[in-house]
Amino acid sequence: MAFTTHTTPSGFLLPSIHSAPPFFSQQPNKTTLASFTDHWIKLILAYARHRRLFYLHVEDAETSGNDWDEVLKNERINRHVLPVYLEHIMGVMVEKNLAAFEPARQTRSVMLYWRLPEEWAETLHEWATSTGHLNTIMTFYDVTDPPIESPLSSIPVALLRKAIGILTKTNRAQLIAAADGEGVRFFSK
Amino acid sequence: MALKRYTKSIDSTIPLPALLYTDERLFSSQNGVGIYDGQQKSASHQSGTVHVSSHRLFFTDTRDNSFALDLSYVVQTVYYAGLFTSSSKVTLHLASKTLPGTPEPEVWVCHVCGNRNPPGTSPAASRICTLCGVRRESPSTPSTPVPAASDAVACPACTFRNNPSKTTCEICTAELPVPLAPEISLMKLSFRKGGDKAFYSKLKSCLKTKAWEVRLLTVDDPLPSGSGISTWTLYFDMGADDRLKFITDGILQSVATSNQGVETNMKDALQDLEALMLKAKDMVRLAADLNERLTTSTAANPASEPEEATFIRSSLSQLGLQMDNVPVTLDMMQDEREWINQLAKELARVLQTIMKDRGIIALDEVWGGWNRARGVALIPPTTFLQVLPHLPVYTTPTIQKRQLHSGLTVLHTPPYSHAAFSARLVGFLSLNGPQTAVEIAQEEEITVGLAEGMIGAVEADGQVCRDDEACALNGSTVGIVRWWPWTEFDRYNYDGQL
Missing domain, CATH: 1.10.10.10 (Winged helix-like DNA-binding domain superfamily/Winged helix DNA-binding domain)
Incomplete structure (x- = not known):
């Protein structure tokens, strides 16, 4: 049986396996389950990158009309991912450091690392350098909501803090506590 | 007073025939009768029914007021025909003498013939064995004299029991009730609704017969001693030796009769069994014959055994009539290992039938089918499980055991x-x-x-x-x-x- 790829209205190219009904069932066999889960992780991260989505919740599989409809459902073959399976996939992603439970200490919502925090750190520093913000103090808001759209626009604060933390270790940034919130100062090096 | 002294209260809720001794017979009954205790009317016995039997006179009314009077106490009767409003009466003069104490109604064993005498016979009859007529020997009836105190008159004021001769209480000098002298004890039956004449004549005849005293000695005994009377008369004419012979003869004869009965029944049963065995032999021979024929025909054309043949074979196997399939039992074998091997062989044969069209079968079905084929000496599950590992040796194609994920165990051929x-x-x-x-x-x-x-x-x-x-x-x-x-x-x- 041959399956074909499909382009969604948002312009995302779905893999051909997304048209295979067994792909949506949680397999009891460990080998087949791991194989399908790997493809799911690839698909989720690619779609998140395509739509700049930072969060995935178990509820996204339970309800419809959210950002993830195109991926978690396939109306052409009448299949969708059950919340239980999605939670399992999320667990595997966290294990592989491709996501983090956000907030911590629960397993029903994750922050997706379609770029790893290290990559975000580099992006952040490059952006600061290229926009001439070195050695000046900036608020988190300045970073996440710059007047000119940047690669960092709408990045979650939790992820931003993680990236700044990585820069701090190599002395390329400094976290500053201000009276009404937090700030950051970037150094060249 | 006479009433209290000579009568025994009975329970009138029990039907009268049930109260009678086994050798007692009811002769006449009359309702609408009142009782005079002595010369006075007895207030609590004014409208009842009197019955006369061979041994006793009964008065039944309500539960508490009913009584029985032994006819043996009656020494004389006087009949009064009645005048104007006075109803006719029968006066009974009651004896002063007390009869020997009545034996307890109990089962007793005769010391001569060993017969167990049932209770329920009249006091006189119960002193004699009902089978051999010998007098009851053991003085199980206490011969102790009635204590004198029972005649004592209790003082109505202080309850002290005074000597009957006293007229006033020895303790408190209160006037004692005058006890009716035994000599003048009398009782009257007042027939308010007639029927007196018939009743009286019956009573007279009963009194005359004295059924309570004499028994078995007169041929014209009106008592229901049944067909035994003539025999018993004969019996009493015999000498002691003859009597013994008579008894043993009787016993031996009854033993012989019962033995004969048992023998006849047994013979019938054995004959039935023999007939059944003959039929069974025929059946088995038929099965063997059929099986052989089927085998030869199959051998000639092994590819296609006709459906009918399969049906016959499976039916035979279900009936446990496969001739080459006599159930193997442990006592046929020297040791258990050999037994298990033989069982495996037998199971392999059974599986040829059960798994004819099927490559895989659940274990419970195999066990049930095997035991049905065996019919006798059924195989317990533990032994069955012991046999299974030996099965591949005796089966072609090999049949193996396999446990599925669900826990279900099956037997299967190689394709499965x-x-x-x-x-x-x-x-x-x-x-x-x-x-x-x-x-x-x-x-x-x-x-x-x-x-x-x-x-x-x-x-x-x-x-x-x-x-x-x-x-x-x-x-x-x-x-x-x-x-x-x-x-x-x-x-x-x-x-x-x-």
Whole structure:
């Protein structure tokens, strides 16, 4: 049986396996389950990158009309991912450091690392350098909501803090506590 | 006073015939009778029924007022025909003498013939053995004299029991009730509703017969001693030796009669059994004959045994009539190991029938079928499980045991081994597309349960994967699972947008 790829209205190219009904069932066999889960992780991260989505919740599989409809459902073959399976996939992603439970200490919502925090750190520093913000103090808001759209626009604060933390270790940034919130100062090096 | 002294109260709720001794007979009854105790009317006995039997006079009214009077106390009767408003009366003069104490109504064993005498005979009769007529020997009836105190008159004021001769109490000098002298004890029956004459004549005849005293000695005894009377008369004419002979003869005769009866029954039963065995022999011979014929015909044309032959064979095996299939039992064998081997051989033969058209069968069905074929000396499950490992040695094609994931244990031929089945299943799915367990079961001609178990095993190997309909968008919760061959996804490379 041959399956074909499909382009969604948002312009995302779905893999051909997304048209295979067994792909949506949680397999009891460990080998087949791991194989399908790997493809799911690839698909989720690619779609998140395509739509700049930072969060995935178990509820996204339970309800419809959210950002993830195109991926978690396939109306052409009448299949969708059950919340239980999605939670399992999320667990595997966290294990592989491709996501983090956000907030911590629960397993029903994750922050997706379609770029790893290290990559975000580099992006952040490059952006600061290229926009001439070195050695000046900036608020988190300045970073996440710059007047000119940047690669960092709408990045979650939790992820931003993680990236700044990585820069701090190599002395390329400094976290500053201000009276009404937090700030950051970037150094060249 | 006389009433209290000579009568015994009875329970009138019991029907009168049940109160009679076994040798007592009821002669006459009359209702509407009042009782005079002495010369006075007895207030509590004014409208009852009197009955006269061979031994006793009964008065029944309410439960508390009923009594029985032994006729042996009656010494004289006077009849008064009545005048104007005075009803006719019968006066009974009661004896002062007390009869010997009546024996307790109990079962006693005769010391001569060993007969167990039942209770319920009249006091006089119960002193004599009902079988041999010998007088009861052991003085089980206490011969102690009635204590004098029973005659004592209790003082109505202080309850001291005074000597009957006293007129005033010795303690408190209160006037004692005058006890009726025994000599003048009398009782009257007042017939308010007539019937006096007939009743009186019956009473007279009863009194005359004195059934309570004399028994078995007169031929014209009106008592219901039954057909035994003439015999008994004879018996009393015999000498002592003859009597003994008479008794032993009787006993021996009864023993002989009962023995004869038993023998006749036994003979009948044995004859029936013999007839049955003859029939059984015929049956077995017939079965053997049939089996042989079938075998020869099958040997000539082994490819196609006619359906009828299969039917006959399976019927015979179900009846336990397979001749080459006499059940093996432990006592036929020297040791248990040999027994198990023989059982395995026998089971292999049985399986040839049971698994004729089937490659796989659940263990419970095999066990049931085997025991049905054996018919006798059934095999317990533990032994059955011991036999199974020896089965491949005696079967061609080899039949093996296999436990499925669900815990169900089955016997199967090589085509239903795990490897063979998974290869076949994957081929079938690749060729025909995804299938449900039901469709697979149909294809394999096995039960759905078995198919599910075996597919489960293939899934555990990762050869197939499932598409659960519970994942459908319309949210049906009952998941029908379709099985897909894993080969579809085995070499899949991600081909979507990265």
